[in-house]
Amino acid sequence: MRPHTPVLLEEVLHHLDLKKGDILLDGTIGFAGHSDPFLKTIGPSGRLIGCDQDKDAITYCQSKFKSDKNVSLYNTNYSTLFSILKDKKITLPNKILIDLGFSSFQLDQSERGFSFLKDEPLDMRMDIRQSETAATILNSYSKENLSNLFFNLGELYKNKILSENIVIERKKNKLTRTSQLLDIIKKSYFFSNNRKQYMKINSQVFQALRIEVNQEFEHMLDFFKQAIEILPLEGRIAIITFHSTEDRLVKKFFKPLKNRIEPVHKKVVQASQDEITKNLRSKSAKLRTYIKTTQ
Numbered sequence: 001m002r003p004h005t006p007v008l009l010e011e012v013l014h015h016l017d018l019k020k021g022d023i024l025l026d027g028t029i030g031f032a033g034h035s036d037p038f039l040k041t042i043g044p045s046g047r048l049i050g051c052d053q054d055k056d057a058i059t060y061c062q063s064k065f066k067s068d069k070n071v072s073l074y075n076t077n078y079s080t081l082f083s084i085l086k087d088k089k090i091t092l093p094n095k096i097l098i099d100l101g102f103s104s105f106q107l108d109q110s111e112r113g114f115s116f117l118k119d120e121p122l123d124m125r126m127d128i129r130q131s132e133t134a135a136t137i138l139n140s141y142s143k144e145n146l147s148n149l150f151f152n153l154g155e156l157y158k159n160k161i162l163s164e165n166i167v168i169e170r171k172k173n174k175l176t177r178t179s180q181l182l183d184i185i186k187k188s189y190f191f192s193n194n195r196k197q198y199m200k201i202n203s204q205v206f207q208a209l210r211i212e213v214n215q216e217f218e219h220m221l222d223f224f225k226q227a228i229e230i231l232p233l234e235g236r237i238a239i240i241t242f243h244s245t246e247d248r249l250v251k252k253f254f255k256p257l258k259n260r261i262e263p264v265h266k267k268v269v270q271a272s273q274d275e276i277t278k279n280l281r282s283k284s285a286k287l288r289t290y291i292k293t294t295q
Contacts (some may be wrong), residue, residue: 006033007101007282008240011269013038015289016095016238021045025213027078032064034097041102044070047230049085049093053077053127053214077127079219082226092230096237100220101285114210116202119179123171124213125204134209138175143167154208155245156201162188177183179203180188207243223266228261231292236264238289247286254290255262 002033012034020043026035028231029050039048048065052058052076065071078098085092086294102114111122113134122135141149146163150156165184167176175181192196200263209219211244227237247268254261269289271282 005279006088007099007275007279007285008039008269008271008287009034009037011287012097012238012240012289013041015287016097016236016270017259018042018095022095023049023091023093025049025051025081025096027051027081027096027098028100029061029073030054030099030278033062033098033169035061036064038067038182039065039071039138040223046074047091049081049090050074051076051078051081055128077219079226081223081224082230094232094235096219096227096231096235097240098223098237099240100216101240101242101281113178114206114249115276116178116182116206118153119177122176122181124210126214132213134213135174135176137212138166138181139170149212150205150208152208153211153245154204156204156208158188161204176217220246220249221253228257231261232293233295235292236289238263241286241288243282247288250288254288260294261290261292264291279291 016024018038018041022042024035024038024042024048026038026048029035029052032050033055035050039046044050048068048071050061050071052061053076055075058073059072061071065073072090074081076084083093093256105249111120112125112128113120114124116120122133122138125132126132138146143160143163143166146166147159150159150162156162162185165188169175169184171179173180182202189197189201200282231237239250241250254263265288269287271279271285276283
């Protein structure tokens with residue numbers, strides 16, 4: 001059973017205009033939610049290049065695609081992939097998919113503290129080979145740096161109060177568990193038994209930390225710069241985001257490049273009500289697809 005339900009599956013297939021013989025790069029292949037059905041479309045004359053910095057995801061895909069000779073997998077961050085492909089003299093892709101969401105497995109079963117619904121270590125690393133964790137950040141960043149992190153990456157108000165309480169609590173005990181962070185959040189905000197607000201604030205705090213731990217925005221923008229250079233004419237890139245900060249960055253990056261790479265669809269594509277009913281995590285998903293028009 002696939003441990004991840006892909007979002008906007010049909011929409012991505014349509015807007016990428018996948019065809020037999022295409023070379024598809026899935027830069028965040030995860031548990032192959034998109035790539036598995038897409039491989040059938042590009043056929044044996046096409047090639048699937050998949051990468052993910054999560055070793056669990058790559059191990060799963062290696063097993064799943066072990067008999068597919070036209071699949072290449074790499075356990076690395078997508079921002080480093082183009083240089084690897086060039087070194088190996090592998091033909092570069094003409095279609096690219098980047099899904100910036102987290103899989104159900106990573107949220108529910110990875111035991112790395114991505115979810116606030118369970119008491120787990122404050123880790124949040126997608127690549128466990130890196131040294132900095134969420135605990136490292138919470139225990140070492142200055143109050144000002146923490147405040148900026150929560151404001152810029154989590155769009156949080158009362159970010160200064162939250163940061164001050166983190167500094168106070170870490171002087172008493174080192175912060176190592178998600179339950180400790182939740183206690184601090186409860187001290188910093190007044191929820192008045194509003195569960196929806198409680199869930200939203202927790203999500204924003206955890207989101208900000210996860211982005212910082214994995215340097216997600218830096219990798220994303222670095223990848224986009226490389227992608228627009230390597231894509232051939234008529235090549236396409238599809239990007240799925242899950243929160244407003246990500247989506248704004250995508251729009252901001254591509255807008256000045258409209259003479260080279262144009263949006264395939266004018267309005268952002270979102271999940272249908274039917275898909276949202278079947279998969280609640282698709283509710284916040286937004287798809288933007290671009291086509292290269294000039295070199």
